[in-house]
Amino acid sequence: MIAVESLYKQFGELKVLKGIDLNVEQGKVVVVIGPSGSGKTTLLRCLNILETPTSGKVQIEDLSLDFSSKVAAKKIATFRRQTGMVFQSYNLFPHMTALQNVMEGPITVKKEAKAQVNERAKRLLSKVGLGDKVNFYPFQLSGGQQQRVGIARALAMEPKVMLFDEPTSALDPELVGEVLRVMKELAQEGMTMVVVTHEMKFAREVADEVIFMDDGMIVERGTPKEIFEAPKAERTKQFLQLISSGV
Numbered sequence: 001m002i003a004v005e006s007l008y009k010q011f012g013e014l015k016v017l018k019g020i021d022l023n024v025e026q027g028k029v030v031v032v033i034g035p036s037g038s039g040k041t042t043l044l045r046c047l048n049i050l051e052t053p054t055s056g057k058v059q060i061e062d063l064s065l066d067f068s069s070k071v072a073a074k075k076i077a078t079f080r081r082q083t084g085m086v087f088q089s090y091n092l093f094p095h096m097t098a099l100q101n102v103m104e105g106p107i108t109v110k111k112e113a114k115a116q117v118n119e120r121a122k123r124l125l126s127k128v129g130l131g132d133k134v135n136f137y138p139f140q141l142s143g144g145q146q147q148r149v150g151i152a153r154a155l156a157m158e159p160k161v162m163l164f165d166e167p168t169s170a171l172d173p174e175l176v177g178e179v180l181r182v183m184k185e186l187a188q189e190g191m192t193m194v195v196v197t198h199e200m201k202f203a204r205e206v207a208d209e210v211i212f213m214d215d216g217m218i219v220e221r222g223t224p225k226e227i228f229e230a231p232k233a234e235r236t237k238q239f240l241q242l243i244s245s246g247v
Helices: 040-047 073-080 098-108 114-127 143-156 173-188 200-206 224-229 234-245
Strands: 002-011 014-024 029-033 055-060 063-066 083-086 161-165 192-196 209-214 217-222
Touching (some): 014 217, 098 143, 114 143, 192 200, 200 224, 209 224, 224 234
Parallel strands (some): 029 209, 083 161
Antiparallel strands (some): 002 014
8 A cells, every 4th residue: 555665865965764664554553653853754754755755665555655766746736635634733724613724725736616515524533523613714713623624625636545643732621632532433444544652652552553763764663562671672662751751
């Protein structure tokens, strides 16, 4: 489903990703954990080419991009449509209702018929528990509700893969659960997902595979049980001890 080979990313002299190899099977949930600055978000942004890799290959199903040479913008745009991205900040259009925010992408990017998109958008807002908020503007919604609109907006593009970058980090603690609940439902429905998160409970419960990153590299990977109960790498052990002690 997703195949990443020898992925490197530099910003000037700063090497952020240092040869990432990653495979994600269809319908699986991969959770990426690690300290701040380890390259987790950059990896996600390279998966949907919001950041252009310095070198390496990225493939989703039968579409592959090789960054050993310049890749055409049209090819990148086609590739990006296979992914839905949910960010830390909600990035909703403030002048649009929840319904309009969800409809915007399919209409402007995919040129779909408005009536068809309208029905899908309403269905998706109901799916994330906001069927009664379709005509609310972002300022009328809580942070958790805005993030759920963001998830519905990403799903409206009918992606093959969902990418989540710390989707609960900007939320008050009491609002985290409602977003994680929607993500759990997506996982149960078989959506392929790559999730960067600091929510270790979510990683334990939902992930098929947990990846620990540090210093731009994948240090260790395994099932939640393997990573959280019997990590092999010393760096993984140190990180999990810090997390568990609340440091």
